[in-house]
Amino acid sequence: MAKKQEEEPVEVQLPPVTLTPMGAPDKQQDQANLLAAKQSPAFPIANGLLAHCLSRRGERVMLDYAAQGVAVRFEIDGVWMNGDPLDRQTGDAALAVYKKITNLNVQDRRSKQNGKFGVEFSGGKYVASFTSQGVATGERVVITFKPKKPKFTKIEDLGMRDKMRAKLKEQLDADSGFIIVSAPPGGGLSTTWNLTLETADRLMRDFVATEDKDNKEDEVINVSAKYYDRAAGQSPADLLPQMILKEPDVLVVPELTNAETVTLLCEQINKYQKQAYTKVNAKEAAEALLKVFAYKGPAAELAKAVTAVLNVRLIRKLCDQCKQPFQPPPQLLQKLGIPAGRVQVLYQEYKPPPPEQLVDEKGNPIVPPICQKCGGIGYFGRTGLFELLVIDDQIRAALSAQPNLETIKRVAKAAGHRSIQEEGILQVAQGVTSINELQRVLKQ
Numbered sequence: 001m002a003k004k005q006e007e008e009p010v011e012v013q014l015p016p017v018t019l020t021p022m023g024a025p026d027k028q029q030d031q032a033n034l035l036a037a038k039q040s041p042a043f044p045i046a047n048g049l050l051a052h053c054l055s056r057r058g059e060r061v062m063l064d065y066a067a068q069g070v071a072v073r074f075e076i077d078g079v080w081m082n083g084d085p086l087d088r089q090t091g092d093a094a095l096a097v098y099k100k101i102t103n104l105n106v107q108d109r110r111s112k113q114n115g116k117f118g119v120e121f122s123g124g125k126y127v128a129s130f131t132s133q134g135v136a137t138g139e140r141v142v143i144t145f146k147p148k149k150p151k152f153t154k155i156e157d158l159g160m161r162d163k164m165r166a167k168l169k170e171q172l173d174a175d176s177g178f179i180i181v182s183a184p185p186g187g188g189l190s191t192t193w194n195l196t197l198e199t200a201d202r203l204m205r206d207f208v209a210t211e212d213k214d215n216k217e218d219e220v221i222n223v224s225a226k227y228y229d230r231a232a233g234q235s236p237a238d239l240l241p242q243m244i245l246k247e248p249d250v251l252v253v254p255e256l257t258n259a260e261t262v263t264l265l266c267e268q269i270n271k272y273q274k275q276a277y278t279k280v281n282a283k284e285a286a287e288a289l290l291k292v293f294a295y296k297g298p299a300a301e302l303a304k305a306v307t308a309v310l311n312v313r314l315i316r317k318l319c320d321q322c323k324q325p326f327q328p329p330p331q332l333l334q335k336l337g338i339p340a341g342r343v344q345v346l347y348q349e350y351k352p353p354p355p356e357q358l359v360d361e362k363g364n365p366i367v368p369p370i371c372q373k374c375g376g377i378g379y380f381g382r383t384g385l386f387e388l389l390v391i392d393d394q395i396r397a398a399l400s401a402q403p404n405l406e407t408i409k410r411v412a413k414a415a416g417h418r419s420i421q422e423e424g425i426l427q428v429a430q431g432v433t434s435i436n437e438l439q440r441v442l443k444q
């Protein structure tokens with residue numbers, strides 16, 4: 001690994017951040033808010049936190065306000081990392097900057113407040129969602145960056161292999177059936193959902209979607225959306241009858257919401273050979289199936305309608321600049337189910353040597369070298385561990401008779417279905433990720 005010659009504070013090298021105020025009733029007020037924010041002595045600090053996070057490819061900044069100070073954390077590739085804490089006065093002033101540019105109430109430190117502002121950094125444009133909420137210890141602030149241009153445009157970009165993509169495409173483009181997309185909370189569900197829709201053939205078929213007006217999905221070309229008002233007690237079932245009149249080929253319902261919706265979709269699939277797609281938070285395909293059954297729609301009809309479940313778990317990739325090879329002991333390979341002789345080395349994340357080894361020839365302490373690429377995290381970027389469960393008659397029978405996790409998993413395994421864990425071990429064997437990381441992801 002290349003040794004960094006001169007240690008400079010990271011912030012010094014960071015490009016500037018440009019903020020766009022949002023949330024005021026008009027542009028003048030937005031500009032006045034920005035002007036006021038810029039006059040704050042904490043403006044560079046507030047900017048620096050955002051720049052620091054984005055420079056490390058971070059997705060979120062979390063600030064925890066307590067009496068003694070402000071804890072700063074950055075979420076990088078789905079894992080929270082500690083940043084340098086701020087003193088309370090500086091933290092308060094930085095928070096006032098964020099609340100100003102989102103047109104929120106600076107004085108209110110208790111109520112939940114939501115807002116948005118625009119960020120430009122190093123050629124990238126983001127919409128930052130801001131949330132603050134009073135908690136027992138003080139106040140918690142989360143800023144989430146959403147890139148204006150999606151990071152991934154094809155499902156292969158997320159690590160899906162060609163063979164699985166072909167199988168998924170076959171399911172997506174079938175004449176009828178019910179497709180479920182799932183991922184754990186905060187684990188890439190919306191990205192996978194968008195990329196699944198991108199994979200489907202939307203040119204030759206009519207896609208219509210029904211979404212909650214307060215929870216709109218990202219736009220996908222050739223999918224026209226109609227909105228219901230969930231807060232007012234509406235559900236997709238209120239819009240579907242009208243949408244069905246136009247005889248669309250595919251009904252896209254991101255949130256099933258209730259039994260009535262499931263009933264309507266099953267009828268369209270089983271009686272009129274239509275397709276429906278939905279998504280749900282789940283850790284594995286079998287769990288996703290059960291969650292859809294939990295809406296208490298007609299179980300027999302649903303078992304007949306479901307055709308495939310695509311589940312994803314995001315796993316961090318080892319940084320290719322600093323990953324460390326090691327020879328796996330035979331017992332470890334056996335435990336992982338990797339046949340003897342198949343792999344010579346596995347990889348693990350870089351760990352700095354213990355402090356007693358961090359000395360030069362003369363015994364003077366030295367600063368451990370930091371990998372330029374990953375900043376010493378040992379991981380860089382994420383990939384998807386995909387599980388595509390195609391529902392066959394055995395699984396249908398199990399769903400009708402004994403809809404429980406273990407039964408469905410057992411039946412799926414017997415049919416040759418590869419689990420997320422097996423998929424993960426494959427990635428470990430290929431040196432893409434580490435055993436530690438796989439364990440972390442499987443434990444979630």
Ligand SMILES: [Zn+2]
Nearest residue numbers: 319322371374
């Ligand atoms: Zn590295």
